[in-house]
Amino acid sequence: MDILRFATAGSVDDGKSTLIGRLLFDSKAIFEDQLAAVERTSRDRGEEGTNLALLTDGLRAEREQGITIDVAYRYFATPRRKFIIADTPGHIQYTRNMVTGASTADLAIVLVDARNGLTEQSRRHAFLTTLLRVPHLVLAVNKMDLVGYSQQVFDEICAEFSKFATKLEIPDLTFIPISALNGDNVVERSSNMSWYDGPSLLHHLEHLHIASDRNLIDVRFPVQYVIRPHASSDPELHDYRGYAGQVAGGVLKPGDEVLHMPSGFSTRIRKIEVAGREVAEAFPPMSVTLLLDDDVDISRGDMICRPNNRPHAAQDIEGMVCWMSADRPLAPRSRLIVKHTTRTVKGIVTDLHYRIDVNTLHRDEDATQLGLNEIGRVRLRLTQPVFADPYARNRLTGGMILIDEATNTTVGTVMITDAS
Amino acid sequence: MRSDYLLSQLDVLEAESIHIMREVAAEFERPTLLFSGGKDSIVMLALAEKAFRPANIPFPVMHVDTGHNFPEVLDYRDRRVAELGIRLVVASVQDSIDSGRAVEETGRWTSRNRLQTVTLLDAIEDNRFDVAFGGARRDEEKARAKERVFSFRDEFGQWDPKNQRPELWNLYNTRIKRGEHIRVFPLSNWTELDVWSYIERENLEIPAIYYAHERVVFERDGILLADNQFLQRTEDEQTFTATVRYRTVGDMTITGAVVSTAATVAEVIAEVAATRVTERGATRADDRVTEAAMEDRKREGYF
Numbered sequence A: 001m002d003i004l005r006f007a008t009a010g011s012v013d014d015g016k017s018t019l020i021g022r023l024l025f026d027s028k029a030i031f032e033d034q035l036a037a038v039e040r041t042s043r044d045r046g047e048e049g050t051n052l053a054l055l056t057d058g059l060r061a062e063r064e065q066g067i068t069i070d071v072a073y074r075y076f077a078t079p080r081r082k083f084i085i086a087d088t089p090g091h092i093q094y095t096r097n098m099v100t101g102a103s104t105a106d107l108a109i110v111l112v113d114a115r116n117g118l119t120e121q122s123r124r125h126a127f128l129t130t131l132l133r134v135p136h137l138v139l140a141v142n143k144m145d146l147v148g149y150s151q152q153v154f155d156e157i158c159a160e161f162s163k164f165a166t167k168l169e170i171p172d173l174t175f176i177p178i179s180a181l182n183g184d185n186v187v188e189r190s191s192n193m194s195w196y197d198g199p200s201l202l203h204h205l206e207h208l209h210i211a212s213d214r215n216l217i218d219v220r221f222p223v224q225y226v227i228r229p230h231a232s233s234d235p236e237l238h239d240y241r242g243y244a245g246q247v248a249g250g251v252l253k254p255g256d257e258v259l260h261m262p263s264g265f266s267t268r269i270r271k272i273e274v275a276g277r278e279v280a281e282a283f284p285p286m287s288v289t290l291l292l293d294d295d296v297d298i299s300r301g302d303m304i305c306r307p308n309n310r311p312h313a314a315q316d317i318e319g320m321v322c323w324m325s326a327d328r329p330l331a332p333r334s335r336l337i338v339k340h341t342t343r344t345v346k347g348i349v350t351d352l353h354y355r356i357d358v359n360t361l362h363r364d365e366d367a368t369q370l371g372l373n374e375i376g377r378v379r380l381r382l383t384q385p386v387f388a389d390p391y392a393r394n395r396l397t398g399g400m401i402l403i404d405e406a407t408n409t410t411v412g413t414v415m416i417t418d419a420s
Numbered sequence B: 001m002r003s004d005y006l007l008s009q010l011d012v013l014e015a016e017s018i019h020i021m022r023e024v025a026a027e028f029e030r031p032t033l034l035f036s037g038g039k040d041s042i043v044m045l046a047l048a049e050k051a052f053r054p055a056n057i058p059f060p061v062m063h064v065d066t067g068h069n070f071p072e073v074l075d076y077r078d079r080r081v082a083e084l085g086i087r088l089v090v091a092s093v094q095d096s097i098d099s100g101r102a103v104e105e106t107g108r109w110t111s112r113n114r115l116q117t118v119t120l121l122d123a124i125e126d127n128r129f130d131v132a133f134g135g136a137r138r139d140e141e142k143a144r145a146k147e148r149v150f151s152f153r154d155e156f157g158q159w160d161p162k163n164q165r166p167e168l169w170n171l172y173n174t175r176i177k178r179g180e181h182i183r184v185f186p187l188s189n190w191t192e193l194d195v196w197s198y199i200e201r202e203n204l205e206i207p208a209i210y211y212a213h214e215r216v217v218f219e220r221d222g223i224l225l226a227d228n229q230f231l232q233r234t235e236d237e238q239t240f241t242a243t244v245r246y247r248t249v250g251d252m253t254i255t256g257a258v259v260s261t262a263a264t265v266a267e268v269i270a271e272v273a274a275t276r277v278t279e280r281g282a283t284r285a286d287d288r289v290t291e292a293a294m295e296d297r298k299r300e301g302y303f
Helices: A018-025 A032-044 A062-063 A092-103 A120-131 A151-167 A202-207 B009-027 B041-050 B071-084 B095-099 B116-126 B193-201 B265-274 B277-282 B292-301
Strands: A001-008 A071-077 A082-085 A107-115 A134-141 A173-179 A225-226 A242-246 A255-262 A266-276 A277-279 A287-292 A301-303 A310-325 A336-342 A344-357 A376-386 A399-403 A410-419 B029-033 B060-067 B088-092 B131-133 B150-153 B182-183 B213-220 B223-226 B240-246 B255-260
Touching: A001 A018, A001 A092, A001 A120, A001 B009, A001 B255, A018 A071, A018 A082, A018 A107, A018 B265, A082 A202, A082 A255, A092 A120, A092 A310, A107 A120, A107 B150, A120 A134, A120 A151, A134 A151, A134 A202, A151 A173, A173 A202, A225 B009, A225 B213, A242 B009, A277 B292, A310 A344, A310 A399, A336 A376, A336 A410, B009 B041, B009 B193, B029 B041, B041 B071, B041 B193, B060 B095, B060 B116, B071 B088, B088 B095, B088 B116, B088 B292, B095 B116, B223 B255
Parallel strands: A001 A082, A001 A107, A107 A134, A134 A173, B029 B060, B029 B131, B060 B088, B131 B182
Antiparallel strands: A071 A082, A225 A242, A242 A287, A255 A266, A255 A301, A266 A277, A266 A287, A310 A376, A310 A410, A336 A344, A336 A399, A344 A376, A399 A410, B150 B182, B213 B223, B213 B240, B240 B255
């Protein structure tokens, strides 16, 4: 059994909570006491029926305001897969939370209300999904029951979205007509839409091939921690020097020639261990320890790669920024702390090229700053190089977070387009 | 290892947890791991062992002892700590009460659950810990479902759910000022079933009370409580002997048992897979207070 992480985007009005409630309920991941609590609260508030949104909206403020504010993580499993849902808010003022949820997702479900067709919000969600390079996108056209299960309505929405999608890079796009409320095409194929010959949503989630989404070509091993047992009594361990970290790309095997950055020194992998046990190979997302043939001076923040395939040691970064702070804007000359893989450096914004309107994709080149939830293209200058790839090539070596020097809060995120 | 480069869900979760633990060890000065002897903290400690092998775990463990613990669990705790050769810090709720820092609750549902927060925060301050690993999982409870893996706490130990740091990819913001700390939850993405499957796969020893055994119990508000010296029974609350096991391990005064015949890990897994009630719902009186009981306690600095 493997894991599929998916993000759902949409608002309560699109039926997102009903859909999640349906997936959890039909896969028996909702328990009786949770359902009883939700039924009790729904009744106390005088709501008709059981409000499944109460299952996912966990914070007091969310229940009071009836909206999703922050990402909630939900778990369910079928005999084929374990699923982690990042349930993200749909409103524009919570764009940063959606970006957060999408960053680790293998797949995103964007919900559209069949009665309304594509809205500004669905376009925004699709854009953010591609900005974060979620490899698979499902456009779930919901509330098909309310349009008489009409194939024409579905086809029109698909056509309109396909046209919009040409402006985005979507590697894999699937359209599924559903009714979350009635369960049509959620778990089982629906007899109400015999014209639809695709899979149900759950079937699609269960059978989607995700192994090739990871970068297994470019070896990238950011050194996270150096393991040196201080056991002078044990001669075996006396000279032990293991480089621990999580593989960010490629496949590593004992005997492979590897190159250390920043030194440029080459050596070979002597041994790969997982928890002290020797393994034959390492690939993402394994956390392993590498033992090398030569005694190289390697520390946290360094990168191990292949001699003929290295990331850029980059001090100038071009990238798309999503700004996440309400307290201060991002503007040229903003100073920030930058965390990239296991390396933390300082940086300064040297240029803001444009701000992008997340609803229309229009680029405003006159923008002078980015406020909360705004997205734009920037250039950053770093005090020290980071070992980076374009985000499109590798999400782990192409992503960075920005931290405010004074408050220590995370104020933004960068998806690198170009590193030099 | 399979040729398609797919990992099982337990391998993925293990790799994620180990990454989190190494990140903490690399970036903080004085970490500690909260170890209660419960199954989640047992898995967490096993992961810490793996993360740093062949070196020793590079931080001490801490137990917030309510004074109302199951003796089987304390025995287990002491044995495990001795095995690993690590330091154990015991922060005692009784000491907090004796020194006047905490005041014992009164009433029928009296428990030292809430008082633990005082003891925990004092111990973090006294030991100058800047980060504490906790075994909480997001599937346990709806406020926890919203909490970050690296959960920032201000100088009062408070959690501000509306002002959490965005957490993207596997990049964690570890920066704090003096007096602040971070709670780190390496098991965030594990479910109860994952924890049990891992205990089985890794052949981890757990305290005997997790398996079916005979115990003298009584029923209170639908929860089966062990008859013990810390609880006053009313006349209606008659004791009886039942075959039970515990799904969670906490304070004896609020942790309920479930009727069960599951005597092995495999039987427990079968039972957990089939159950229709969450572990906290089945057995924890502390979450029944209000809809937002956990959120409120977490805001104050609870685990």
